[in-house]
Amino acid sequence: xxxxxxxxxxxxxxxxxxxxxxxxxxxxxxxxxxxxxxxxxxxxxxxxxxxxxxxxxxxxxxxxxxxxxxxxxxxxxxxxxxxxxxxxxxxxxxxxxxxxxxxxxxxxxxxxxxxxxxxxxxxxxxxxxxxxxxxxxxxxxxxxxxxxxxxxxxxxxxxxxxxxxxxxxxxxxxxxxxxxxxxxxxxxxxxxxxxxxxxxxxxxxxxxxxxxxxxxxxxxxxxxxxxxxxxxxxxxxxxxxxxxxxxxxxxxxxxxxxxxxxxxxxxxxxxxxxxxxxxxxxxxxxxxxxxxxxxxxxxxxxxxxxxxxxxxxxxxxxxxxxxxxxxxxxxxxxxxxxxxxxxxxxxxxxxxxxx
Ligand SMILES: *[C@@H]1O[C@H](CO)[C@@H](O)[C@H](O)[C@H]1NC(C)=O
Ligand SMILES: *[C@@H]1O[C@H](CO)[C@@H](O)[C@H](O)[C@H]1NC(C)=O
Ligand SMILES: *[C@@H]1O[C@H](CO)[C@@H](O)[C@H](O)[C@H]1NC(C)=O
Numbered sequence: 001x002x003x004x005x006x007x008x009x010x011x012x013x014x015x016x017x018x019x020x021x022x023x024x025x026x027x028x029x030x031x032x033x034x035x036x037x038x039x040x041x042x043x044x045x046x047x048x049x050x051x052x053x054x055x056x057x058x059x060x061x062x063x064x065x066x067x068x069x070x071x072x073x074x075x076x077x078x079x080x081x082x083x084x085x086x087x088x089x090x091x092x093x094x095x096x097x098x099x100x101x102x103x104x105x106x107x108x109x110x111x112x113x114x115x116x117x118x119x120x121x122x123x124x125x126x127x128x129x130x131x132x133x134x135x136x137x138x139x140x141x142x143x144x145x146x147x148x149x150x151x152x153x154x155x156x157x158x159x160x161x162x163x164x165x166x167x168x169x170x171x172x173x174x175x176x177x178x179x180x181x182x183x184x185x186x187x188x189x190x191x192x193x194x195x196x197x198x199x200x201x202x203x204x205x206x207x208x209x210x211x212x213x214x215x216x217x218x219x220x221x222x223x224x225x226x227x228x229x230x231x232x233x234x235x236x237x238x239x240x241x242x243x244x245x246x247x248x249x250x251x252x253x254x255x256x257x258x259x260x261x262x263x264x265x266x267x268x269x270x271x272x273x274x275x276x277x278x279x280x281x282x283x284x285x286x287x288x289x290x291x292x293x294x295x296x297x298x299x300x301x302x303x304x305x306x307x308x309x310x311x312x313x314x315x316x317x318x319x320x321x322x323x324x325x326x327x328x329x330x331x332x333x334x335x336x337x338x339x340x341x342x343x344x345x346x347x348x349x350x351x352x353x354x355x
Pocket of ligand 1: 101184185186
């Protein structure tokens with residue numbers, strides 16, 4: 001080592017390890033340098049170890065007021081008490097509750113819950129767990145968009161928030177209100193064979209009555225008007241399956257390309273195909289794969305697999321339908337045929353509903 005380097009090393013050494021014999025205890029200014037440099041290194045270590053969480057935490061505490069009265073209880077007190085909530089708090093960096101950019105508007109008993117849960121497997125889709133009934137019920141609508149937003153899940157800017165309320169499809173007020181809310185919003189409708197849907201609708205109501213020991217009329221007696229022998233359009237379940245009529249109300253406001261139609265009968269047997277189409281409609285990457293769904297032999301339908309968590313829809317989903325008089329089924333199919341034809345020409349797509 002040459003002389004220059006040696007003397008530099010010497011002066012550095014005298015800052016870090018001042019020799020006691022010459023000067024006694026280090027001088028005050030040397031001590032200061034030592035403390036400042038050491039604290040800086042320590043701070044650097046901590047920051048790197050927690051990998052950005054420190055910054056996210058600081059960011060979140062600045063926004064805590066906003067979370068205080070949120071419906072899911074992200075209140076300050078909860079954050080301090082509940083360890084899960086504290087973890088949630090660490091994850092909150094960049095997360096916000098956003099109004100939905102896409103709404104599943106119906107149709108009841110066509111698999112809306114299944115569709116929503118399949119879509120939830122996509123990392124960029126965030127779903128609202130509750131059916132909000134925001135645009136159809138006056139008492140909810142009057143609360144304003146801010147109220148609605150508070151029930152939405154946390155999301156990143158790159159995510160798409162989806163809400164579903166099957167009741168919107170048959171609501172008189174929902175189309176206009178949703179158009180006012182966001183005229184370029186994306187809408188999803190899921191259809192099943194109209195007769196299958198009526199039977200499924202009846203089955204749900206009938207099982208509820210069965211549980212409460214209430215009397216109920218047989219399907220055939222409700223669906224067919226005894227006096228005329230024709231389909232009873234006074235029965236609401238029959239009217240809901242007249243898809244053409246309801247969809248017309250939506251196309252008064254929205255352009256056809258804003259409404260994506262899911263084939264509910266196909267969703268049951270081939271969920272990935274329908275999900276891929278929704279991903280395309282939403283402009284998302286195809287990230288839901290055959291690793292995310294599996295067929296459960298016992299249940300007889302597809303279930304979801306989100307990495308560490310396998311789950312099927314609740315036991316009340318995928319019920320067995322009661323045996324129905326084939327003559328009544330034929331009557332229903334004949335009744336729906338003209339509505340189906342009009343629907344197909346309106347949407348430019350045909351479903352295999354002929355019998
Ligand atoms: C309206 O919906 C479209 C389509 O999802 C979305 O791109 C847009 O950001 C939404 N507008 C507002 C104001 O949320
Ligand atoms: C319905 O009836 C069954 C048998 O008659 C009885 O065991 C059950 O408690 C009843 N359920 C209700 C909700 O009343
Ligand atoms: C399939 O469904 C049955 C009934 O719900 C359940 O007990 C079983 O654990 C499920 N199997 C798998 C592999 O998820």
